[in-house]
Amino acid sequence: MIIALLQGFFGFCAIIITAYLVRHYIFTLTVLKKSKNRKTQTAPLNASCNPTVSILIPAHNEEHVIEKILQQMSQLTYPKDKLEVIMIDDASSDKTGQIADEYSKRYNFIKVLHRDKKIGGKGKPAALNAGLKMSKGDIFLIFDADYLPEIEIVEKLVSPFSNPQVGAVQGRPVVLNEPENILTRMIALERISGYRVDQEARNSLGLIPQFGGTVGGFRHSVLDEVGGFDPKMLTEDTDLTISIYGAGYKVSYVGEAECYEEAVNNWRAYWRQRHRWARGHMQVCFKHSFNILKSKKLNLKEKVDGLLLLHIYFVPILTLLSLLLGIPLIVLSPETPQILWFIVPVTLYSFVGNFAPFFEVGIGAYLDGRKRLQWLAPLMIFAFLYNMLICSKAFIDVLIGFLRGSQGDWAKTEHLGKGKSYISN
């Protein structure tokens, strides 16, 4: 009986992990095919689409980086009479607010919203909701304080909104401090696979490209329709992505709209950031999975992709369980066909590389012309093993949170402004 249960669970894990493997294989082939057809051609900008735009920059103690992004904002090529930049100083105790005030005096399209410690400091969704009330644009875009957008990014990001079906857009983050250490280089590889392949393919296949919380934006009316940002969610971006699809709109991915970010540069910060992502993703999964299944606005392939997207942080846990379950099965049931032992390990190693198989990472780097960065792909196994622990801990925390009725605190990522140049080799 126990052996049968174990074998059943082992088979279940194998099927789930294989489904993800096939999904990413399809993504890889799709992007390869698309790159052959388009080569270096970039998406044409829609010149007739120039709505009023509000850019929201939430910042909590970001004195090391805030000046850089505000400087970049001052150089945006989008018509300034249709643009407003709202810097949300979310209860900062450093010089973030002062630096922003200086820019606000110099440029009249830059505004600062100060939130004191009584109402501020409660996480990004709450800060964004405050900024949203102040904004007047038809479209609003969000950038984290450590991001440096290219100067034409607004034109590129608002272009898809000429299609009334599009409720949100997502651009492409590129790691700026990549040369700093081995971890930042590995995160750069993760980003390449996640955006150059994953998001691009989902966009091309008509699935669910995900709004990533930054380097993207929304139609103001759509956000009002879905009720704004849910301050209880740790990953408000994923929550909104699903809500937008549930309301009958789409998210469009614009790979040409690049924005440069500072990746976390140590394993402790990596744990904190990924733990929040995993925990938040699991919250959203519990909130939306049933809604996706019963939604009449989503077609079958969107439902399947939505469910796979929401459950992706459970994959490292399943992989860990599969490995551990192999031990009692070998001991208790030596007569089990050898092939059974093989299925999960193979899918496991195919998944090495933190939520993207090695072949997807490789093709992403290839398409970006990243010759030497390729060589680091084998090291991603360490990030994957680390993510097994992170996701398992996050799952336990989510369960405890449900029992206690708490959603978890927002873990802020510290940014030091170390990214100075974009190096590609």
Added chain:
Amino acid sequence: MKIRNVLAATLFIEIAVVCLFFAYRYVNIQSTIALMLFNGLFITIIFQLNGSFAKKTCLLALGNVLGAFWNYLFFQLINSGEQHFGRVFMVFYALIFPFVNVAWVVPFWSLSISFLTPNTEPQGKL
């Protein structure tokens, strides 16, 4: 395609097939399936990239030689381990088997793609 490239490609494909047969005959079914999966991924993905057909088949053959040899060594290690430590050693085998295959598949994959990556340096837009 030049005749010498066709001949070279044919030779490399034969090497890959021989490696598969070797893995099936002298190693075990797991290793054979690992090689088959590697070949499937390699042919459907890497064969679409830039580079001559002969170069890609050469890389495929090299991958098969490496994979078959690697798995053979590991298989011998496991056999010795099982004789000395008994069935408990099989637990160890099951746990590390995927990582042993990662250790040759992923580096070889990365290296192969870097050989085929065009020498164009992308520029940042800042």
